[in-house]
Amino acid sequence: MTNLTQIRVIITIMATLLAIIFILLTSLFPNYSNLILTIEVILLPSIYIIGNYYAENLIEERNKELLSHISSESEKLQEKYIKEKLHNIQLEAELKYLKDNDEKNEKKVKNGESNKPEF
16 A cells, blocks of 8 residues: 555544544533534544645655656656767768769779779
8 A cells, every 4th residue: 555545544534533533422412512513524624634735745746756757767868869869960971971982983983994003
């Protein structure tokens, strides 16, 4: 069970026990039932609100950690992408250079020129 689930279960149990206690107090002190029910109506929502606030903070902390991890991994991937892109640009330039040289050599061969040195 995660911390968030545990907190929600504890809040629910606390609210239920508080409701049971106030029902018992109402039956034990019928003259004060209006006062007891008024206090109960104030306390129960407060318990749920505080519990939800705490649960939201836990979720926010967990999401911040996850977002931080995702962000760092994204930056690593971006750096890797940039390196790969630069490497590809370099390879494309080399291929173009080799292709241009091959075309020049083919023209020389067609024109009867040779790359062989004369003695």
